[in-house]
Amino acid sequence: MIFESDMWIQLMVIIGEITFFILGGMLLAAVALAVIAFYSIADGKFYLPGVLKPGMVLLEGLVKAICKLLGLEDRELMAFFIKLHNAMNVKAFAEIPVEKRAVFLPQCLRSSRCPANLTPEGLACRRCGLCDVAGIIQRLEGVGYRVFIVPGSTFIKRMVKKYRPEGIIGVGCLMEVKEGLEMCDRMGITAMGVVNLNDGCVETLANWNEVMEVAMLGIGAPSGSVPVHFDGPAD
Numbered sequence: 001m002i003f004e005s006d007m008w009i010q011l012m013v014i015i016g017e018i019t020f021f022i023l024g025g026m027l028l029a030a031v032a033l034a035v036i037a038f039y040s041i042a043d044g045k046f047y048l049p050g051v052l053k054p055g056m057v058l059l060e061g062l063v064k065a066i067c068k069l070l071g072l073e074d075r076e077l078m079a080f081f082i083k084l085h086n087a088m089n090v091k092a093f094a095e096i097p098v099e100k101r102a103v104f105l106p107q108c109l110r111s112s113r114c115p116a117n118l119t120p121e122g123l124a125c126r127r128c129g130l131c132d133v134a135g136i137i138q139r140l141e142g143v144g145y146r147v148f149i150v151p152g153s154t155f156i157k158r159m160v161k162k163y164r165p166e167g168i169i170g171v172g173c174l175m176e177v178k179e180g181l182e183m184c185d186r187m188g189i190t191a192m193g194v195v196n197l198n199d200g201c202v203e204t205l206a207n208w209n210e211v212m213e214v215a216m217l218g219i220g221a222p223s224g225s226v227p228v229h230f231d232g233p234a235d
Contacts (some may be wrong), residue, residue, distance in 0.1 A: 029055060030062035034070060037063065037080060046084055053084055078174045082193045085181050086214070092190045094218030096167035098144035103215065104156055104180070105149050106172045106196075108204045109133050116149070122159070123149035136208055140215055156180065166190060169214055171206055173199045192217075 036047050037056070046052065056063055067077050093101075107123055110116060111130035116123040127134040137147045148159055160168075168191040170180040177193035184191035192214045197205040 026062065030066055034063050034066035034072075037067060037072070037077065046087060050088075053081075053088060056081060056084075075174060078178050079195065082174070082177055082181065082195060086192050089190050089192055090217060093167050093192055093214075096190060096218070098219055100165055101144075101167040101169070101215075102146045102148065102159070102163065102165040103140055103169045103211075104159075104171065105133065105136075105147065105206070106176065106204070107149055107151055108201050109171075109196075109206055110149070110203075112202050118151055121148065122155060123151055125149060131203070132206075132208060136206075136211065139212065143215070143219055145215060156183070160187065160189065168192070169194065169211065171211060172196060173204070 036052055064074060064077060068074075109131065110123070110125075110133055111128075113130055114123075115126050115128055117126070118124075125134050125137055127138075133149065140147050146163060146165070148155070150156060156170075166189065168180075168184055168189055170177055170184075170191060171194045172180065173196055177195050181191050181193050194207055194211050194214060197207050
């Protein structure tokens with residue numbers, strides 16, 4: 001009994017030591033990632049992007065907490081994550097044929113007087129001229145994109161399951177875009193995110209120039225990258 005008790009104690013000590021080293025390693029890794037993210041944002045360039053992206057996904061909570069201590073807000077970190085994600089996906093997205101790409105626009109971009117009908121394929125734009133959505137849909141469809149106006153959170157998954165796009169451009173607020181990019185990563189889809197110029201639920205504004213710049217990657221004039229500017233998230 002004494003022998004078994006000693007073995008049990010030794011086992012608990014070993015488990016405790018392993019747990020301590022794992023937790024300590026996670027903390028050190030989170031500190032390193034937070035520092036790299038901080039200097040990347042401050043200098044306007046990506047340091048060690050191949051380490052940053054998976055590390056921030058795995059240790060997001062810890063990295064956020066440490067970044068707050070460094071003076072970074074959640075919105076700044078989310079905006080940085082989206083720009084990092086886009087920069088790492090530029091080449092892969094540009095190689096996807098346009099007929100295998102899709103664009104998802106949030107319904108908050110439309111006018112408050114929008115007469116669009118809700119259909120199984122999302123909101124059907126009536127081209128009424130009350131907002132800019134009709135114009136961007138026409139331009140995107142003109143180069144071969146399939147475009148959807150998203151009525152709800154489960155809609156994207158249904159359309160992805162139905163049409164199997166290999167590349168997606170998601171437009172929306174910071175949180176929507178970040179969550180959408182993470183969802184696409186889990187589904188094995190190459191995605192690019194474009195954050196709205198302002199937040200809200202009604203008559204928000206999209207950065208249409210950036211939408212078209214991303215949409216034209218690999219189409220027409222060669223484009224090697226998406227310009228990266230760390231001037232903070234949209235207000």
